[in-house]
Amino acid sequence: MSEPKVVSREAWLEARKALLVQEKALSRQKDAVAAARREMPWVRIDEDYRFHTEEGEKSLAELFDGRSQLIVYHFMFGPDWEKGCRSCSLLTESLQFTREHLAARDVSIVVCSRGPLDRLLAFQQRMGWRHRWVSSLGSRFNFDFAVSHTPEELEAGEATYNYVQQRPFGSEAPGLSVFARRGDDVFHTWSVYSRGLDTFMNVYNLLDTVPRGRDEQDLSYGMEWVRLRDEY
Numbered sequence: 001m002s003e004p005k006v007v008s009r010e011a012w013l014e015a016r017k018a019l020l021v022q023e024k025a026l027s028r029q030k031d032a033v034a035a036a037r038r039e040m041p042w043v044r045i046d047e048d049y050r051f052h053t054e055e056g057e058k059s060l061a062e063l064f065d066g067r068s069q070l071i072v073y074h075f076m077f078g079p080d081w082e083k084g085c086r087s088c089s090l091l092t093e094s095l096q097f098t099r100e101h102l103a104a105r106d107v108s109i110v111v112c113s114r115g116p117l118d119r120l121l122a123f124q125q126r127m128g129w130r131h132r133w134v135s136s137l138g139s140r141f142n143f144d145f146a147v148s149h150t151p152e153e154l155e156a157g158e159a160t161y162n163y164v165q166q167r168p169f170g171s172e173a174p175g176l177s178v179f180a181r182r183g184d185d186v187f188h189t190w191s192v193y194s195r196g197l198d199t200f201m202n203v204y205n206l207l208d209t210v211p212r213g214r215d216e217q218d219l220s221y222g223m224e225w226v227r228l229r230d231e232y
Contacts, residue, residue, distance in 0.1 A: 004211065042180060042187035047144065052117040052135040060141075060179065061186050063134065069107040070179040073200075074147040076172040077113035077120060079137055084113070084123050086226045088174050093229065094202040095131055110134050114142050114172065127228070145191060147175045162193040176200065 007015070049060045064070045075092060076085035084092075092111060102109050110132045113120055117135040124133055142148035146160050149168045153159035159168040177191040198204050207214045216222045 037190060040190055042189050045179070045186040045188055047140060049136070049139045049141045051112070051139070051141070052137060053132075054117070054121070058134070061181060061184065063108065063110055064179075064181050064186075065103075065108045067103065067106045067108045068181050070181070071102070071107060071109040072177045072179065073109070073111045074142065074145065074173075074175040074177065075111045075113045075133075076147075076170075076174055077115035077123070078148075078172050079114050079116065081115055082119070083126075083228070084115075084120075085172070085174070086228055087223045089127065089228055090203055090223075090226050091174070091197060091201045092129065092131065093127075094200055096129060099131065112136050112141070114148055127230070142172075145175065145177055146193070147173045149173070162196075 045060060051058050051060070051063065053063075060070075063072075073088075073092065073095065075088045077083075077088075095109065095111070099109055112134050114137050115135060116137055117133075120133045120135055124131075136142050143150065146162075149159040149161075149171055154168055154171060157167050158165055160166075161168060161173055173193065174197060175191055175193040176197060178189045180187045180189050204214060214222070216225065219225060
């Protein structure tokens, strides 16, 4: 961070108004992108994915809970892991208390991982979270949506993630997928990965407003500073 320039209130106000022009342009651009996202074509889901939930086994259609839209956050928690990913935990905490508000707009939301359900729920209890968490262990769901990678892909050092072929950084990766339901039919409408998830991470949105920003330039990787909130 460079040394701040200290000015009069009048000069600060002029600088703030100039920045506001850029911020308004960004808001209009975000609105345009959101509109284009809503116009994306859909893909019918023909695979009978099954999920382990606290209420028993459920299909993808049943995760909608009678609503027509579903958001699934792909949380990194592998089958043999003892606890969840730190960065996924950071994002997940931004999802707390959204369930009722989304339900009022005909949207259901779940967090999904490949870890066994009992481990997911134990970790959820430790963290004090209240979101709905389901396990896709035993199904192709995570692999088909490019958030889990096979041993063969790891050995080859190449897998599809964020719509390109690249070297996987591990067996699990983060993402968010959106689905729609019409009658008994379920459709995939959108997925986002990698830096595209930043918008859902309120801690980063807040850090982007302070003078030092994310302050990650001297770290070995961007989210090296992140800990589970009970480990700081």
